[in-house]
Amino acid sequence: MSLDEHSALIEQLKPLLMEPNFHELFESLTLEESNSTRFLLKMELNRIASPCTRIIDLRDKSELACEELVHGKQQHFLDAPAKESFIESVALYRDQYTLGVYENVIDAHKLRKLKLRDGTNAQDELPFAPYLAQGVVLGSYFNRSEERMNYSIRISVLQPNRPEIQGITVDLSVGGARIRLPLKHHFDLDKPIRVKLLELGEEYYYEDLQQGVDYEIVDTQINHEYCWMRLKRIGGSDALSEMLSNLIRGYKFKYKVDINDVLVAATGLGFERHYLPHLPHLPLYLESIEGKYQITHKLLSRDNQQLQYYFQDENDVSQLSQMLSDTRLKSTLNEPENKDHQLFFCFTFHAQGHIYFYSATLTELKQKDLQALFFSFGASKPSWRIFKLAHHKIDHAKSYKASMLPGDDTNYSALTETQLKRFTHVLQLIDLTTDESQQDYLSWGKRCQSKANELKVFGQQKVKINPIKLLSLQFSERRNEARYSFKTQVKLSQGKLSITGSTHDISSKGVQLALDEAAQFDKTAPIQVGFPKLQQMSSKVQLSHLPYRLIKTRKKGDIVHLAAVMGHTLHVGAEFLNKLIIQNRDKLEKLTEANSDKKELADGLKNLLMRHLDSVPYFIEKTQKSAKLSTIGVGTHKNVITDIFAASASQALEYNLESLLKDGRLKTSFIDPIRVLKPQHGLEYFEMFLQVSRQSQGQVRVKCVPPNEIGDINARQHFIRQSNNLGRFMALRVYRGATGKPDLGYIRREMEYIGIHAHHKSRKLEELLWRIIGVGELLDITEEVILRYPLLHDAESSITADAS
Numbered sequence: 036m037s038l039d040e041h042s043a044l045i046e047q048l049k050p051l052l053m054e055p056n057f058h059e060l061f062e063s064l065t066l067e068e069s070n071s072t073r074f075l076l077k078m079e080l081n082r083i084a085s086p087c088t089r090i091i092d093l094r095d096k097s098e099l100a101c102e103e104l105v106h107g108k109q110q111h112f113l114d115a116p117a118k119e120s121f122i123e124s125v126a127l128y129r130d131q132y133t134l135g136v137y138e139n140v141i142d143a144h145k146l147r148k149l150k151l152r153d154g155t156n157a158q159d160e161l162p163f164a165p166y167l168a169q170g171v172v173l174g175s176y177f178n179r180s181e182e183r184m185n186y187s188i189r190i191s192v193l194q195p196n197r198p199e200i201q202g203i204t205v206d207l208s209v210g211g212a213r214i215r216l217p218l219k220h221h222f223d224l225d226k227p228i229r230v231k232l233l234e235l236g237e238e239y240y241y242e243d244l245q246q247g248v249d250y251e252i253v254d255t256q257i258n259h260e261y262c263w264m265r266l267k268r269i270g271g272s273d274a275l276s277e278m279l280s281n282l283i284r285g286y287k288f289k290y291k292v293d294i295n296d297v298l299v300a301a302t303g304l305g306f307e308r309h310y311l312p313h314l315p316h317l318p319l320y321l322e323s324i325e326g327k328y329q330i331t332h333k334l335l336s337r338d339n340q341q342l343q344y345y346f347q348d349e350n351d352v353s354q355l356s357q358m359l360s361d362t363r364l365k366s367t368l369n370e371p372e373n374k375d376h377q378l379f380f381c382f383t384f385h386a387q388g389h390i391y392f393y394s395a396t397l398t399e400l401k402q403k404d405l406q407a408l409f410f411s412f413g414a415s416k417p418s419w420r421i422f423k424l425a426h427h428k429i430d431h432a433k434s435y436k437a438s439m440l441p442g443d444d445t446n447y448s449a450l451t452e453t454q455l456k457r458f459t460h461v462l463q464l465i466d467l468t469t470d471e472s473q474q475d476y477l478s479w480g481k482r483c484q485s486k487a488n489e490l491k492v493f494g495q496q497k498v499k500i501n502p503i504k505l506l507s508l509q510f511s512e513r514r515n516e517a518r519y520s521f522k523t524q525v526k527l528s529q530g531k532l533s534i535t536g537s538t539h540d541i542s543s544k545g546v547q548l549a550l551d552e553a554a555q556f557d558k559t560a561p562i563q564v565g566f567p568k569l570q571q572m573s574s575k576v577q578l579s580h581l582p583y584r585l586i587k588t589r590k591k592g593d594i595v596h597l598a599a600v601m602g603h604t605l606h607v608g609a610e611f612l613n614k615l616i617i618q619n620r621d622k623l624e625k626l627t628e629a630n631s632d633k634k635e636l637a638d639g640l641k642n643l644l645m646r647h648l649d650s651v652p653y654f655i656e657k658t659q660k661s662a663k664l665s666t667i668g669v670g671t672h673k674n675v676i677t678d679i680f681a682a683s684a685s686q687a688l689e690y691n692l693e694s695l696l697k698d699g700r701l702k703t704s705f706i707d708p709i710r711v712l713k714p715q716h717g718l719e720y721f722e723m724f725l726q727v728s729r730q731s732q733g734q735v736r737v738k739c740v741p742p743n744e745i746g747d748i749n750a751r752q753h754f755i756r757q758s759n760n761l762g763r764f765m766a767l768r769v770y771r772g773a774t775g776k777p778d779l780g781y782i783r784r785e786m787e788y789i790g791i792h793a794h795h796k797s798r799k800l801e802e803l804l805w806r807i808i809g810v811g812e813l814l815d816i817t818e819e820v821i822l823r824y825p826l827l828h829d830a831e832s833s834i835t836a837d838a839s
Contacts, residue, residue, distance in 0.1 A: 066430065714772070
C-alpha cells in the first residue's frame with residue numbers, strides 16, 4: 036500500500052491528532068481499510084505528530100531576508116514564505132512544533148526554490164503554477180461535541196502503588212485533556228490515571244478536584260525531555276462537568292479556542308454549495324423491504340431534473356422503478372466490481388398515445404447476445420439513452436449531520452433519524468448520452484444478425500403508481516413558490532415563430548416547458564402561451580395568448596422557463612394554474628420543499644450523497660489577472676482520477692493538472708466558456724481521452740487529448756489500443772458551468788463561530804468563496820466510450836481487462 040493513496044485521509048486527520056477521542060475517530064474513518072493499511076496510517080500519523088527538536092535556519096539557504104521566530108524554547112530563522120508556512124503548520128498540531136511542521140516548512144521552501152530556479156520569482160507567472168490545484172475534502176467532516184481550550188494549569192498525576200508526578204495541562208475540555216509530564220513518569224499506560232487539577236482545586240471546592248479525576252490514557256508522544264498524554268475523562272461528577280463547562284465558557288475569550296475542525300467543515304460545506312445546484316446526476320436512495328431492494332427517495336438539484344422527466348409516461352407516472360428492478364439492483368450490489376451491471380441502455384416506443392419503455396444492462400445484452408441489435412436499433416430512436424449507475428453502501432456508524440458546533444445535538448429529529456437508518460445504499464444515475472456517440476452506436480448494425488422483435492424481452496412492465504418520493508436540495512432559491520410536476524400540452528408564439536411542447540412543472544406564476552424542437556425566442560419581447568388541453572377542461576376562462584416572459588433556456592433551446600407577465604390586471608393563466616394547484620395539491624408531485632418539514636431529511640440525504648461522489652468536482656477561482664482552476668473536491672475514499680493527478684504533485688492534497696490544462700486549454704476549454712455562461716444555464720461538457728503510462732522510478736505520464744483532435748474513428752480506435760499497450764486508456768467527461776453568489780446562509784453559524792475566535796480566518800474563507808466563478812466535475816466514462824467502437828470488441832477481453 037502506498038500512503039500517497041491516502042493523502043486526503045492523512046491531511047484530514049492531522050488537526051485531530053491531539054484529540055482525546057482520536058482513537059475512535061481513526062477507527063471510524065478507516066473501517067474499510069485492511070489491518071496492514073491502518074497500521075501504516077497510524078505509524079505515519081504518529082511520526083508526523085512527534086515533537087521535533089531540529090532548528091530551521093534559512094539564512095544561508097534563502098535569497099529573501101530572514102527574521103527570528105521563537106517558538107517555545109526554540110529559535111528559528113525564516114524568510115516570509117517559510118514563516119507563513121510555519122504558522123499555518125503549527126496550527127494543525129495544536130501549537131506544537133512537530134516533525135510534520137518541520138517537513139511542511141522545508142518542503143514548501145524547496146518547492147519555492149525549485150520554481151524560482153526554473154522560471155521567475157513571480158509565482159503567478161510560473162509555467163506550471165496555474166496547473167496546480169489544492170484539494171478540499173468534501174462530505175466527510177469531523178465535529179467535536181465540546182469546545183477545547185488551550186489552557187495550561189499545574190497538575191499532579193498518580194496511579195496506585197506509584198509515586199505522584201507533577202505536570203501541566205496543554206489543553207482542557209469537559210470530557211478530556213492533553214497533559215505534559217516528565218519523560219520518566221513510570222506510569223502503566225494501559226491503566227487509568229488520576230489527575231488533580233491543582234490550580235482549580237485552590238479556586239473551586241469540589242470533592243472531585245480534591246481527590247482527583249480519573250482519566251483513560253488514549254495516546255502518548257515523547258521527546259528527550261517530556262511525555263505528552265491525550266486523556267479521556269472516565270470519572271468525576273455531573274457537578275464537575277458543569278464547572279468545567281462554565282470555566283471554558285467564561286475564559287473562551289481570554290484563551291485560544293481551537294476552531295480547526297469547524298473551519299474544515301465550513302470550507303467543505305461552502306464549496307459544496309457552489310457544486311450542488313449544478314449536480315447533473317440523480318441521487319437515489321435504496322431500502323431493503325421484505326428482502327427486496329426498492330428505491331424509495333430521489334433528490335433533485337436545479338440541473339438534474341431532466342433525468343427524472345425522461346421516465347415520465349403518458350400519464351405523468353415515473354417508470355424509473357421498473358428500470359431499476361430488484362433483480363438488477365441485486366446484481367449491481369452483489370458484484371460491485373462488474374461494471375457491466377452498472378451500464379443501462381434505454382429507448383422508448385410511442386404507439387396509440389402510449390409510451391413503452393425498453394431497457395437492458397450490458398450484462399443482459401451479452402448474455403442474450405443482443406448487444407449489436409439493441410445498440411443499433413435503440414440508437415436510431417430520439418429517445419436513446421445510456422445511463423451509468425454508481426453506488427455506495429451507507430455507513431450508519433457515522434453521524435448523518437455534516438456539521439455540528441460544540442454543544443449542538445448530534446442527531447436530527449427522531450423521525451428523520453429513523454428514516455435515514457432505513458436506507459442501505461446511495462445510488463447516482465448518470466446520463467452518458469451524447470449526440471456524437473449515438474452515431475457510433477448505429478455502426479453496431481453491421482454486426483447484427485437478429486431481428487427487432489427479439490427486443491421484446493427488454494420491454495418494461497408499466498407501473499400505475501410511482502413508489503419513489505421526491506425531495507429537493509435546499510438552496511437560497513430566487514423562486515419563492517413551490518413547483519409541482521405537471522404535464523400538459525402548450526402552444527407558444529412570438530412574432531412569426533410558432534411551436535408546440537409540454538409542461539414539465541408548474542407554479543402559479545411560472546412554468547418549465549419541453550419544446551418539440553429547439554427555438555430561439557427574443558428575451559425582450561413577451562411570448563404568447565396557450566394551454567389547449569386545459570382549455571377543454573374550462574370554458575369559463577380563455578387559456579390562449581397569455582403573456583409570459585422568457586427567464587432562461589437549457590440544453591440547446593428545447594427546455595425553457597417562463598414567468599407570467601404580471602400587469603395591473605389579473606393574469607388569467609396565473610390565476611387558473613394557482614386554482615389547479617390548490618384543488619389537486621394531494622395528487623401533484625411537489626418538486627420544491629420550501630419552508631417544509633422535509634428540509635431536514637433533504638439535508639441528511641445530501642450528506643449521505645456527498646460522502647462518496649463518483650466524480651471529482653473542481654472550482655474555478657478569479658485572480659487579479661485572469662482565473663485558475665484552483666481547487667478540486669476530494670473524498671476520503673480512493674478515486675482513480677485524483678490518484679492520477681496526485682502522482683505528479685509534490686505535496687499532499689495537491690494535484691498537478693498540467694496534462695489536462697496545458698496548450699491553452701485552461702483558457703479555451705474552461706475560463707472563456709464559463710465567462711459567457713450564466714449560473715442558470717446549467718452545465719456544458721466535453722470529453723477528453725487519456726493515455727496513462729508508468730515511467731521509470733514510479734513516475735506517471737498522462738497524455739490528454741480531445742477526441743476530435745485524434746482524428747476519425749480508426750484513429751481513435753488506434754489511440755485506445757496504443758494506450759492499453761503502453762499502460763491504460765481512460766476517458767473523462769468534463770462538465771463546466773458558472774457559479775452564482777456563495778450560499779453563505781447555509782454556513783452562517785459556522786462562520787459566526789469562526790469569526791468570534793479567529794476573525795481573519797472567517798474573512799479569508801468568505802473572500803475565497805466569493806472568488807469562485809466556475810464549477811464543474813471530472814467523470815470517468817471509460818467503460819461506455821469503449822462500447823462506441825465495435826471493432827475493439829474483436830479483442831474485447833483484453834480491452835475490458837485493461838480498462839478495469
